[in-house]
Amino acid sequence: MFNILCFALLLAAPVNAGVISQEVTWNIGATTAAATITLPEGPGPHPGVVLVPGSGPTDRDWRSPLLPGTNGSASLLAAELAKAGFAVIRYDKRFTGPYAAGNRPLLHGKISFQSHMEEVAGAVRLLRKSPGVDQGRIFALTNSEGAIHALNCHLSSAPAFTGLVLTGAPGRKMLDILRSQIGAQVAAMPEGPAIMAGLDKLLAKFLAGLPFAADPALPPGINQLVAGFYQPANLPFTREFVTADVPAMAAKAGVPLLVLIGKKDIQTSWELDGRPLEAALAGNKAAKFSYPENANHVLKYEGKPREKLSAQDGQYYNAEGKILDPDALKEIINWLRTLAFPTGPKKAAGAF
Numbered sequence: 001m002f003n004i005l006c007f008a009l010l011l012a013a014p015v016n017a018g019v020i021s022q023e024v025t026w027n028i029g030a031t032t033a034a035a036t037i038t039l040p041e042g043p044g045p046h047p048g049v050v051l052v053p054g055s056g057p058t059d060r061d062w063r064s065p066l067l068p069g070t071n072g073s074a075s076l077l078a079a080e081l082a083k084a085g086f087a088v089i090r091y092d093k094r095f096t097g098p099y100a101a102g103n104r105p106l107l108h109g110k111i112s113f114q115s116h117m118e119e120v121a122g123a124v125r126l127l128r129k130s131p132g133v134d135q136g137r138i139f140a141l142t143n144s145e146g147a148i149h150a151l152n153c154h155l156s157s158a159p160a161f162t163g164l165v166l167t168g169a170p171g172r173k174m175l176d177i178l179r180s181q182i183g184a185q186v187a188a189m190p191e192g193p194a195i196m197a198g199l200d201k202l203l204a205k206f207l208a209g210l211p212f213a214a215d216p217a218l219p220p221g222i223n224q225l226v227a228g229f230y231q232p233a234n235l236p237f238t239r240e241f242v243t244a245d246v247p248a249m250a251a252k253a254g255v256p257l258l259v260l261i262g263k264k265d266i267q268t269s270w271e272l273d274g275r276p277l278e279a280a281l282a283g284n285k286a287a288k289f290s291y292p293e294n295a296n297h298v299l300k301y302e303g304k305p306r307e308k309l310s311a312q313d314g315q316y317y318n319a320e321g322k323i324l325d326p327d328a329l330k331e332i333i334n335w336l337r338t339l340a341f342p343t344g345p346k347k348a349a350g351a352f
Contacts, residue, residue, distance in 0.1 A: 018040060018041050018083065019038060019039070019040060019041065019079060019082040019083060020038070020039055020040070020041055020082075021036055021037070021038050022036070022037040022038075022039075023035075023036055024036070024037055024089075024126055025099075026122055026126055028094070028118050028119065028122055029106075030106050031099070031102075031103045031107065032094070032099040032102065032103065033091060033092070033094055033099070033119060033122055033123075034060070034091065034092050034097050034098055035060055035089050035090060035091035035092065035123055035126065036060055036078070036089070036090055036091075037087065037088065037089045037126075037127065037130055038078040038079060038081075038082045038087070038088045038089075038090075039082055039086075039087035039088065039130070039132060039133070040082050040083070040085055040087070042132070043132055044087070044131075044132030044133060044134065045132060045133060045134035045137075046085060046086060046087040046132055046133055046134060047085070047086055047087070047133075047134050047138070047139065047162075047336075047340035047341075048086065048087045048088070048089070048127045048128070048130075048133050048137065048138040048139065049081055049086045049087070049088045049089075049138075049139045049140070049141050049336065050088075050089050050120065050123050050124055050127060050138065050139070050140050050141070050150070050161075051074045051077060051078065051088060051089065051091075051141050051142075051143075052120055052141070052142040052143065052146035052147075052149055053074065053090075053091075053093060053143060053146050054142075054143040054144030054145045054146050054168070054298075055144055055145040057093070057095060057096045058093065058096065059072070059092045059093070059096040059097050060074060060090040060091050060092045060097065061073075061074045061075040061090065062074035062075075062090075062143060062298060062318075063318055064318075067318055068316075068318065068319070069316070069317070069318030069319045069320065069322075070318060070320075071318045071319060071320050071321070071322055072318055073143070073299050073300060073317075073318075073324065074090045074143075075090070076323075076324050077090075077141065077299070077324065077329075077332075078090055080329060081141075081333065081336075084333045084336075084337065085337075085340075085341070086139075086336065086340070087127060087130060087132065087133045089123050089126060089127040089130075091119060091122075091123045093116075093119060094107060094115075094119065095107055095111070108232070108233050109232050109233060109235060111233070111235075111237045112236050112237050112240060113149070113152055113237065113240045113241075115237075116148075116149040116152070116237075117149055117152045117156060119149070120140075120149050120150055120152075120153040121153050124138060124153070124161075136162070137162050137339075137340050138161055138162055139161055139162055139163050139165065139336060139339070139340070140153075140154070140163075140165065141164075141165040141167070141336075142164065142165065142166050142167065142169065143167050143168055143297075143298065143299075144167075144168045144169065144170070144267065144268065144297065145170075145241070147164075147166040147169035147170075147246050147249075147250075148241070148244050148246060148249070150164055150166075151164070151246070151249040151250060151253060152249070154253060154255070155249065155252055155253070160255070161255060162255060162256075162339060162340075163255050163256040163257065163258070163286075163336075163339050164253065164255065164256075164257050164258070165257075165260065165332055165335065165336070166257060166258070166260070166277075167260045167261070167299055167328075167332075168260075168261060168262070168265055168267065168268045168297045168298070168299075169246050169250075169259060169261070169268065169277065170244075170246050170268055170273050171246060171247055171268075171272065171273030171274060171275065171276035171277040171280075172272065172273055172276060173242070173243055173244065173245055174241055174242045174243070174244065175203060175242045175243060178242075179196070179199070179200075182195075182196070182199060182222070194217070195218060195219065195222065198215050198217055198218045198222070199218070199222055199226070201215070202215060202218075202222070202223075202226040203226065203242075206226060206229050206230070206239070206242075207239060207242075207243070209239075211230075212226065212227050212230045214227070229242070246277070247276045247277050247279070247280030247281070248280060250277060250280055250281055250287075251281060251283070251284070253284070254284075255286070256284075256286035256287070256288075256339055257281060257284060257286065257287045257288070258287075258288050258289075258290065258331070258332065258335045259274065259277050259278075259281070259287065259288070259289045259290070260289075260291070260292070260295075260299075260328060260331060260332065261273060261274050261290075261291055262291070262292050262293075262294065262295025262296055262297070262299065262302075262325065262328060263291055263292065263293050263294070263295070263306060264293075264294055264295060264296045264302035264304070264306055264309060265295065265296055265297045266296070266297065266309050266310070266311065266313060266314060267297045267314070268297060270291040274289060274291065277289070288335065290328075290331045292325055292327040292328040292331065293327065294325055294327065295325035295327065295328040296313075296317065296325070297314070298317045298318075299325055299328045299329070300317060300322045300323065300324060300325060301323050301324065301325040301326065302325075
């Protein structure tokens with residue numbers, strides 16, 4: 001399943017006091033994957049953390065060409081986790097990063113949950129092979145859609161995680177979120193019920209694998225939205241994604257989980273998504289939930305009041321000067337430490 005043909009340490013240089021950075025590449029079939037391993041100085045063995053990016057063309061630093069700025073949350077997280085005693089790998093999806101141009105033609109029409117899972121599993125295997133890493137203590141720290149791919153990896157025959165931190169994870173299916181958003185927009189319109197009925201028909205055809213045919217009775221925006229699901233480059237991923245059930249997957253994990261959704265998250269709701277996840281994990285005594293007051297979707301500190309936030313604020317996720325939310329960072333590091341160092345590690349200067 002995971003055809004990793006190459007393991008190359010291309011660079012080893014300190015990123016700050018006591019922390020080492022290594023650039024790595026490996027092959028998945030004919031494509032090339034790339035990542036950065038950040039780890040503490042010293043022989044270890046260090047517990048490992050795999051950072052799993054969210055949706056779209058998100059790179060190893062959790063930056064995106066769709067958003068301005070280079071201050072990605074994953075690079076900040078990797079440095080903080082390494083200072084706290086963890087070896088961290090963060091990877092580019094194969095259609096982003098330095099090998100994207102060569103990978104994209106090979107991935108066209110083949111992007112799927114399986115292809116994303118192969119990237120996660122490859123990163124796990126590479127981290128486990130790294131000198132000084134404890135193979136028996138590997139965790140996942142995911143953002144948004146990344147929860148799906150890490151959980152798929154964990155639940156498959158691929159290497160399992162000791163525990164998972166799911167940040168900004170959806171507790172609702174994507175189609176349910178989509179329908180609720182459109183329903184709210186057309187609720188006051190006399191033709192609202194007819195629009196929703198027409199939308200449901202288009203979505204049913206999409207899920208059944210039938211070709212797209214615009215409905216002239218629907219607003220153009222509705223037809224354009226559903227037509228976008230049929231883009232060949234993203235199938236079959238889109239059909240899998242819109243029906244993905246993260247709570248059901250998380251309920252099968254069987255390991256400690258930390259679900260963290262910031263109250264300043266404008267993409268995932270700590271209430272609407274947190275509650276289904278809490279219900280699904282009620283039987284997991286090792287599941288913990290945290291809703292930091294000022295964390296946004298990418299774990300940055302947001303000082304604006306929640307009622308003044310809008311979708312436009314998402315454009316500033318990676319702006320220079322944005323910092324990780326201290327409460328979210330403390331929660332994540334302390335939770336990981338409790339599991340990875342049950343006897344209590346020696347804390348680095350300035351660490352939580």
